[in-house]
Each structure stands twice: as structure tokens, then as C-alpha cells.
Amino acid sequence: MMVADEQELAACVADAAEPLSVRGGDTRGMAGTGAPLSVAGLSGITLYEPGALTMVVQAGTPVTEVEAALASENQRLAFEPVDHRGLLGGTGTPTVGGIFAANISGPRRIAVGAARDFLLGARFVDGRGGVVKNGGRVMKNVTGYDLVKLMAGSFGTLGVMSELSFKVLPQVETQASLALHGLEVDQAVVAMSRAMGSPFEVSGAAHDPAAGQTILRVEGFEASVAYRVAQLKATLKALAGEMTVLTAADSGAFWSTQRDVAAFRGTDGDVWRVSCKPSDAPALVRRAGSAAYVMDWAGGLIWLRMAQGSDLRARLGMFDGHATIVRADSETKARFGVFHPQTPGVARLSAGLRARFDPKGLFNPGLMAPCG
């Protein structure tokens, strides 16, 4: 089903008796089972105030349209949303609603926050077909409960978002990256941690064992970037062997492939995403025994490529974090569940919320937790 505006969306949900598969551009294959309900028809930038760093858009607005508008004012989506199409072989058009519904953040998340941290307000249709608004379009807002955070990362299971307002940030003058060569994973995580603990505002910290590279990004004014790269070099001298500097173009190219997990594009096997404490990362990749991995977020995010049908969670055992299936066949997804199982208390609260927001069980049922 394709709806053209919020009113049609609300009517469609109110009339629905069977589950709906809620989606934006369906570029990630994350929507649940049911009759497809796309918000791609709700499109357009409603309001953009560059001087207030805020934008309001309809949920189905293509991300590219937003990025083009921002670029014309020298601003950007600072949380650097991942484009999953290459990794997943998807062909759709990523939408703003999809980005926020899945809380999709890229490498800069460690410096500026996740998509959810930038979302200021949302309008959504709940499971009864009612239109609900929460938050607004100002940067500080503690008026009532923060349902905006709850909607971000709810994968359409609590409601269908129709309009979103979010914070944007200025584009930077330039960037550069420092590449540390030949570090083992334990040293790489220590080096990334040392860089993140320095005052030099590292905005990306990744480790690619296949390339034998650990890469640190700094962004800002030209003189500032040069200064901070030099300072980082000095800070890490004792830890690293060979170090090279990636200038703006090379740095930009590297981080866009890193952001989109290009290393796993066109490969076989399942792809998992593990969020963990950075210092736990080396032990976790050893336990995983994966075919390949790439680290981001200074070790706090690990992309793992596993043999098809492997139970990564069983291999990892208990740890502070969670493992999510990003790419696998439907049988594997069904067997293990896309999302990490939760503790009983959290699972009960989450189920309680779903029952309140979506009493008929319409929205992507079973996606975030087993049905029933």
C-alpha cells in the first residue's frame, strides 16, 4: 500500500485487520512480514532553518534530497547515515524515515552521537490509527516523555512515522586521516582508545585487519586539522610503527567505504553487527572466529562476516552489548532472531510498550521480539 499523506496513512492503519510490513524505501530488507505499507509517498522538506540548524521533513523524503538541500547551505547530517544498498544488494531509495526508524549511524557516531541523538521531534500514527506528536523542532525540549527517542530505532514496530524534525550541523572545511600500519587487534584498540581519550577531536576510529590499517579521522578548519594530525602522531608514536597521512580526498574516500561496509560487498556469508565496549572487542573477535571483520567506533562496533547459518551469539557468550543480524537468509534470521535477546525485565517492558502502542499487533510483528 502506498499512502500520499498522514491522513491516508492514519486511515489505512485504522482499517487494517492484518499485519502491515512498514517500510520507507525498503533498502535494508528490515521490514517485517505482512501487507507492505510504504511511507515513500509522504515526501518533501517542510521546513529548513539553516541558522537554527534544524530541518523538518516528511518521513518518505529521500535521504539524497535532504543531503542536497543541506549541502547548498554548507551543512550536513552529522551522524553520517550508512547506505546499506551495496552490502545488502538492495535497490530502493533510502528515506529519512527509514534512517531514523532504524537508528542508522555511521563512523562519526562516536564523536557527535547517533541518529537518535539528532532526532528532535516526530509525528506518527499509532496502532489504532491515531496521529501522535512528540518533541518539536527545538534543540532542547524536556516537555513530557521523550517518545522521540523511543520511536528512533523502533523499526516501525510502535508506530508509523509521518514527519520528522532533526538537528543538522555545519559542514567542515576539510578532513584528514592518520593511518597506523601493521597493528595487531589488541594494539589497534589501545591506539584508538588513546586517540579518543586525547583532546584532538577524533571523528572516526576504524581498524581493518585485512588491510593492516588502523585509521583515525580529524575534521575542521585546515590549520586545525593539520595541527591535530601532528598532535595525534606524537601521541601515538610509542604505540604505532609506520604512520601515514591520508589527505582530504583519500580520507573522504576511505570513510565512505568504511561507513557502508564496502569490504563485505559481494561476499558470501552472513553479516552481523556487534555493539560492545571497545576494550572487549579483541576478545570478542577471537571468540567469533569469523571469516572476516572490520571495526569501527574505536572498537565499539564490529562488522563480522560469518559462514552462513553460524550462531554468532552462542560463540560470543555473555558480553556487555548486543549482536544484530544485518545480512542473512530468512531461515537464519528466523532461527536466531535479527535482534539480540533481552533480559526478562527489559523484554517485558518492551512487550508492554508494543501492546500499548500497537494493540492489534499490526506493525512489523515479530521483528524485534518473538510474537505472542
Next chain:
Amino acid sequence: MEMPKPNPDVIARKARVVARLLSVLPVDAVIHDERETRAYECDALTAYRCPPMVAVLPSTTGEVSDVLRICHSEGVPVVPRGSGTSLAGGALPTADCVILGVARMNDVIETDYDNRLIRVQTGRTNLSVTGAVEADGFFYAPDPSSQLACAIAGNIAMNSGGAHCLKYGVTTNNLLGVTMVMMDGEVVEIGGGHMDAGGLDLLGLVCGSEGQLGVVTEATLRILPKPEGARPVLMGFDDNEVAGACVSDIIKAGVLPVAIEFMDRPCIEATEAFAKAGYPMCEALLIVEVEGSDAEIDHQLSLIMEIARRHNPVELRESKSADESAKIWLGRKSAFGAMGQINDYMCLDGTIPVSSLPMVLRRIGEMSQEFGLKVGNVFHAGDGNMHPLILFDANKPGDLERCEAFGAEILKLCVEVGGCLTGEHGVGIEKRDLMYEQYSADDLEVQMAVKDVFDPAWLLNPAKVFPLDASERRRATGLAAE
């Protein structure tokens, strides 16, 4: 401000409730003598006072769990309390409630520089979190002006902000995990040392829920490396509108200052008389601070001053040293005290889109005439978070009511221009009855449904946040369906 009538059945059971609480807490942690409960009769919204039935001061998560389990089984409302610095009445008791104060829970549980986090008990004060890590070059970013006294528990409950949010965000952007005790005593862990929730973002929901969903006893907070340095520039303008345009231009230019503070003439005059910071007498004053190495600061300040010059400032004073920085900040930091010297004041924190700043300031000036009450504005301009300080005389009959009516009109105006009722203080009781200005009954119903899930009997801080008529049925019956 109306509060619900206390439940006489609960008050009649006081002796039994006290006895049960004494069975799980040390004797000095249960305060039930009427002379002593008075210490908990209000928070920083001192116009409203009511001693609680009992106050308890548990020392561990286990004790908090015991207290809540007992109160749950006795049907006693519980009002959680951090340090009692809420300006919104978030910790105001009712006569039939148990105040649950976390003041004795102030340990640092873990500092972890490798992962840039600290885990604390939530009675710890905001500033002492930074205190625990600053010798090693780190700090905790959210910095509400009450940071010397306010507790992390209250910061989480209200999703507190501060002056440096433009760069570092508010509490919710710096919170990684919590240990929370539910009203029935169950202990729940949400989040941890990793980033972003694996399922629904309950952490984001709990932060800012004003102590209505659970009692947070431990928190994992993100800590950051201290910048190499920071220095402000002070600029004066003879027109609010021009100052507002300057703020917008600075933001658009791609410099992201760590703070942009704004003061208007009444506030400048009051602080000059009080603190003698050497501020220029003008209509609007901005303090813009940037961070980095000395050279980086020089570069950013030169860009900012170039923008300011285009707006014909009456004063432009760049700090070149720590002493000069302190002097620039002196007036701003004493603004509240200075206004307090003149009279009692009420401090609001409605937030507006930055573009509406000049219009809103003009309207506030007009309303000040209409209500016959003076008002000074000092606020975080970068994020539109206003702080109108309305002066009134608490001893003059009718003045408080007039002040509240004036305040309500200002907040309605904030909503009208696309902003909100409260940017960082919270709703509490103060803005509770204005919630319909911002949200429809249906919007509020969905928020109250969240509380139904976490606290079905509506015993946790029940008379706050939602208009009393909206929450009446739930408060009266608990959730019958349970």
C-alpha cells in the same frame, strides 16, 4: 498550583508503613517525625511546600528495592528525590507520600578511561562526577547551573542540560546505561558500557521521565577528554534583533561554539550593579566561547569577531587570558544571584527556534508592561533555550499569582512560535497544567500509556508532568486492568 488531596487511608497506615520501612533500613534512614520531615517539604520551587508522610534515605539498590516493594504493597505514593534542586517542583511531596532520597548513594563504582565511561550511584552530584575524573584529563559534559548541588538522579529524571549543550548535548546524549528499580521492587538493567540500545530505546525513554517510570540508582555516563583550552569573546549590541541575527550568522558560518550566552539590558544592569564585571550598558550582550589549542581558538574567535563586526557591535572584547575569560563569565555566572538581590524571581526555560528570538523578546517586553512585573532575560542563545527571570515580591499578596500568569503567557508564546514549554528544567508541577498548550489530549494519552506499562498502579511521582484532570482516573484507581 493545585495538588491532589492526600489519601486519608494511606496516612492512617503511617505507623505500619514506618514499621515495615524500619525492618529493611537502618533507623537513621527512616525519617518520620513531623519536625524532621519538614526538611523535605520542597525543592527549589520554594513557593510550594508540603511535608511528606515519611522520608527514607537508602544506601544501596537493594534497599531502594525493599522500600519500593513495601510502598507498592501498601499503596503508598513515592516521590523520588535527588538533591532537591528542581526549579519545576519535580520533588514536591504530598502529605501521603514517601520521599525516596538518593543522597546517601554517592559512590563512584567504576572509572574506565579506555572506554571513556564512569559508573556512579545516582546520588552523586553532577560536579563531583567531573571531580572524580578531571585529574586524569576527563570531564562529564552536561553542566546545569546547579551542578555543584544537583544529583545525577535528578539530571536523568529531568534530562538536564546546561550552557555547553550546543556542542556536547544534554543528559540523554551522555547516558549509556542505568540500573533502575521498578515500583514493585524489581531491578532492571538498561544499556551498559556499549553504545545504542539493542532493542527499543528504553534508556532514551527513562531519561527525562521525571521519576515517574522507575528509580534510577546507578548510571553509566560518558566522559570526554578535556579540551586543550577555551576562551570567550564578549560582544554588545544596541538591538536585540541584531544580536539574534549575529547568533544565527555565527551558527551558519560553520564555527560551532561550545556556548553562546545572551543577556538583555535589565539583566546586564542588574549584574553590573551586583558583580561589577565591567559589561557595556547596551540592549543585548553575547558571550561566545570556543575550544581547542591556542591557535585554534584564535582562528575561531577571529572568524566570530569578523561576523560580529558586520553587525556593528557597540563592544567587542576578546579574551586573551584565563583572567580575562573569568571576567567575561563573571557577570553571566552571577546573573541569577544579581536578579535575586532585587527581588524574588521565577525562572522559566521555554525554548524557541533561534529565528524567533527578536520577536519573542519584544513580546516579553510588552507583557512585562502589561503585567507590571520586571523581567530579565539571560539564556543559551545557540539552542534557543530562554531563561526569562520574572521579578516579584513573595510577601505582596497577589504578586506570585500575577507572576505565574505572566510566566504562563511567555510559555504559551514559546509554543506558539514553534518551541516548547521547557528546555531543561522539566515539567514537574510548574508547567503541568500548561501541557495542553503543547500536546493534545491524545498525545498525552500515549505518554500516560507509557507510565501504565512501567508503573501500573501510578504510585511513582503521580501528580507531576500531566495535567491533574488528564491523570485523575489513573491516579485514583491505579490501572484497574492489572
